Amino acid sequence: MNWDTALEGYWVARRRDMSPYTIRDYELTFKRFREFIGGGEVAVKAIKRQNVDRFLNYLRDDLGLSAKTVSNHWIALSSFWTWAGPELHAPQIVQQVRRPRVTTRIVQPYTQDEVQRLVDACTSMRAWDNRNKTHVAGARPTAARDQAIIMVLLDTGIRASELGALRIRDYDRKQGRLTILNGKGGKQREVFLGVAAQRSLWRYVSTRMSEGDSAPLLVTTAGKAIDRLVIGRNLRRLGIKAGVADAGPHRFRHTFAINFLRNGGNLLALQDILGHSTLTMVRRYARLAEVDIATAQRGASPADRWRL
Numbered sequence: 001m002n003w004d005t006a007l008e009g010y011w012v013a014r015r016r017d018m019s020p021y022t023i024r025d026y027e028l029t030f031k032r033f034r035e036f037i038g039g040g041e042v043a044v045k046a047i048k049r050q051n052v053d054r055f056l057n058y059l060r061d062d063l064g065l066s067a068k069t070v071s072n073h074w075i076a077l078s079s080f081w082t083w084a085g086p087e088l089h090a091p092q093i094v095q096q097v098r099r100p101r102v103t104t105r106i107v108q109p110y111t112q113d114e115v116q117r118l119v120d121a122c123t124s125m126r127a128w129d130n131r132n133k134t135h136v137a138g139a140r141p142t143a144a145r146d147q148a149i150i151m152v153l154l155d156t157g158i159r160a161s162e163l164g165a166l167r168i169r170d171y172d173r174k175q176g177r178l179t180i181l182n183g184k185g186g187k188q189r190e191v192f193l194g195v196a197a198q199r200s201l202w203r204y205v206s207t208r209m210s211e212g213d214s215a216p217l218l219v220t221t222a223g224k225a226i227d228r229l230v231i232g233r234n235l236r237r238l239g240i241k242a243g244v245a246d247a248g249p250h251r252f253r254h255t256f257a258i259n260f261l262r263n264g265g266n267l268l269a270l271q272d273i274l275g276h277s278t279l280t281m282v283r284r285y286a287r288l289a290e291v292d293i294a295t296a297q298r299g300a301s302p303a304d305r306w307r308l
Contacts, residue, residue: 157256
């Protein structure tokens, strides 16, 4: 069976189990791999381990992709051959290729000053006045939205993809509650906003209530649902403007987690809020927050709480 036909079968079997972002990432991997092996008519069983090795080297050396991105390509190909093994009786060639090693970089949380500078950077912009051939200061039309994004990410630690997927109906304004319907792994959970974040989100959402409950909570200037790429790009631009290095949505997740633990939150509650399936990542946050894991978990002991 050739690559194109096999890939069609793979998507029939696996697409429903993936998020839209995973689908998009895998599609890019498969498109690049198809081009690398010479087209979709190549038989799957004719593809060897060496082809995968050379492909990963091509991504790193010729395209200049990061180790994390190359590793993600390996994961996508591994997923395909995991399906192709029993379905097509194809040898597990990707498992014979060492997965690219990714160095875990410690993500520093934002400081209070950095967040304030990002919030302030939302309010104004410099536009080019073609008539007078000069830059002029003006108000940013997306100021309320971008400030709301910052405040919600800071107060909840939700993923940028989860924030972009929210609808107006998912926000309970009376309780300051956001319902995440399709988190990572298809999980549903609830997160709550503090007063400042509620006020910021109200300023933005109150201008769009006429659009109905099914409308996206956050939209682009074209009126479409915002996605994680737009959120990330806007935060990077705001970071450059505000002089905040490495600005991005994931730093807010780290900032929320570390401050949650430092302010007395326990690990199990944090795991639930962030939507992690295990405590592995939460324990990393505990180490970064310099919080004793035993002490943090002790506060969640049912036996102690029930005074047994």
